[in-house]
Amino acid sequence: MKETELEELSPAATRQAIDAGKVFAALEAARAEAAQVRGGMYWHKGSKARPDTPYLVRTTPAGGETSLGLESEETRLIYERFMTRKAAAEARLRQLREAMEQHRRMNRALRIGHCEPLVVKLLNQLAQADLSDHFRVVSTHALYAYGAEAGVHLQAGALATRDIDLLWDVQQRLRFATQLARVDRSMLGLLRKVDPSFRLRDDQRYTAVNQDGFEVDILRREQAETDPHPIKLSEADEDFWVVQARHAQQLLDAPPFSALIVATDGTMARMHTLHPLSFVRFKRWMAEQTDREAPRRRRDLLQAEVVEGLVRDYLPQWAEAR
Structure with missing residues (x-):
C-alpha cells in the first residue's frame, strides 16, 4: 500500500480516539442497562375485591401495564429495587452522555x-x-x-x-x-x-x-x-x-x-x-x-x-x- 493512500493519526489524536472509544463503550453498556428498566412502576389504588390493598403495576414505554401482585413485603422490595436501579441507570447514562459530548468536541478539534x-x-x-x-x-x-x-x-x-x-x-x-x-x-x-x-x-x-x-x-x-x-x-x-x-x-x-x-x-x-x-x-x-x-x-x-x-x-x- 502506498503511503499516499493513508495518513496515520497523530499521537495526540490516537490517545483521544482511545479515550473516546472507552467512554463510548461505557455508554453502550449504560444504554443496555437503562433499556432493562425502561417504563416504570406504580401502586394502583386497589381492586374491586380488595379496594384497601394497593397492587404493584409495571408499565412499558408503549403504555402497556402488567400487575405484579398485591402490596406485600415482596412487592415493596421489587418496587424499591426497581426504582433504585432505574435511578442509578439514568444517572450513569446522563453522566456518560455529558462525557461523550466533551469527547465529541475533542474529536472534532483534533480532526479524528x-x-x-x-x-x-x-x-x-x-x-x-x-x-x-x-x-x-x-x-x-x-x-x-x-x-x-x-x-x-x-x-x-x-x-x-x-x-x-x-x-x-x-x-x-x-x-x-x-x-x-x-x-x-x-x-x-x-x-x-x-x-x-x-x-x-x-x-x-x-x-x-x-x-x-x-x-x-x-x-x-x-x-x-x-x-x-x-x-x-x-x-x-x-x-x-x-x-x-x-x-x-x-x-x-x-x-x-x-x-x-x-x-x-x-x-x-x-x-x-x-x-x-x-x-x-x-x-x-x-x-x-x-x-x-x-x-x-x-x-x-x-x-x-x-x-x-x-x-x-x-x-x-x-x-x-x-
Whole structure:
C-alpha cells in the first residue's frame, strides 16, 4: 500500500480516539442497562375485591401495564429495587452522555473523524432501535471501520461514494419484524428519523435517497428454498423491497468485525461489517465481474489492495485467512 493512500493519526489524536472509544463503550453498556428498566412502576389504588390493598403495576414505554401482585413485603422490595436501579441507570447514562459530548468536541478539534455525520446518525439510529445486529455494512463505508481500527485516515480515492449498502439477514426476518414494529411502522420511517428527506426511488424500491443525493440500499442474499420472495421489510404502504445480491450469502457467513467510527463533527458510532480479508476477497471477486462498469471494477481492486495493506501493516491480529 502506498503511503499516499493513508495518513496515520497523530499521537495526540490516537490517545483521544482511545479515550473516546472507552467512554463510548461505557455508554453502550449504560444504554443496555437503562433499556432493562425502561417504563416504570406504580401502586394502583386497589381492586374491586380488595379496594384497601394497593397492587404493584409495571408499565412499558408503549403504555402497556402488567400487575405484579398485591402490596406485600415482596412487592415493596421489587418496587424499591426497581426504582433504585432505574435511578442509578439514568444517572450513569446522563453522566456518560455529558462525557461523550466533551469527547465529541475533542474529536472534532483534533480532526479524528472523516466519515459523513449522516452515516454515524444512521448507525446510531439502528443501535437505538436494537436493529444493528440485523445488518452488516458491506460497501465502501466498511473502509471507515478498518481505518478506524488501524488508527489511520484513508485518502479520498478509496472512499469516494454517495451510498451505503446494508446487508440484511433474511433468515432473521421474523425477529426483525417484531423488533421493527416496536420502534416504528416501517424501515423507511426509521430512516426518516435520521433525515426526513429520505424517499424511495421509483426505479429502485430497495434504495432510499435524501435531498443531498445520499443513498441507502438494503440488500439480501439470493433466494434460497426457504426464503420468501419478494420481501418487503414491513406491511406499511411505503417501505423497502429488499434486493437480492450476488455473493451475499458468503458475506453473511464471513466472520464479523466491528469498530467505532468517527464523523467529521466528532460524533461516534459502532459499525458492524465483515472480516477485512473477507472484504478483500469479495472486492477482488467484484473486480473480476465483466458485467460491472470498468471504473467500479478499478475502485473494487483499489479497495481490496488498501484493506489488504491495512491488515498487513496495522492489523496483524486479523491476518489469519478467512
